[in-house]
Amino acid sequence: MKRSFYQWLMTQRNPNGHDELANFANNAFFDQAFPKQSEDYHEIAQYLELNGTYLPNMDVFDGAFREYQELNQL
Template sequence: MRHRSPVEVDDVTRLANLAFADTQFPKQSKDFDEVSTYLETYAPFYFNLGLFDEIWASYLEA
């Protein structure tokens, strides 16, 4: 959640803001499949899953 910002400057910020606002989002999960499945199936917002894959890869590299 460190990427949240009142001004969405990029896709990472947008996803962080959407996830923060979604009370059901698995915020503490470190499991790619759990988060990806949530975004595909249950998220009350749309987010490009290809971008999510790129963001997750960057997260793992950090």
């Protein structure tokens, strides 16, 4: 079964981590309105552009989404 982006992102959480992906995952965990069931790049990107103040830049999301897509193609 294919996981949503959020479900995959939660596997990247690390409360003690300092890399951008771990920070993104840690902050998304506390974002009650994050589109948790979505697998759609554009839906999530639009949400983050409007609400993702915890994301330093969209490059972090773009890289994370690429990783997510690569794993889902296996």
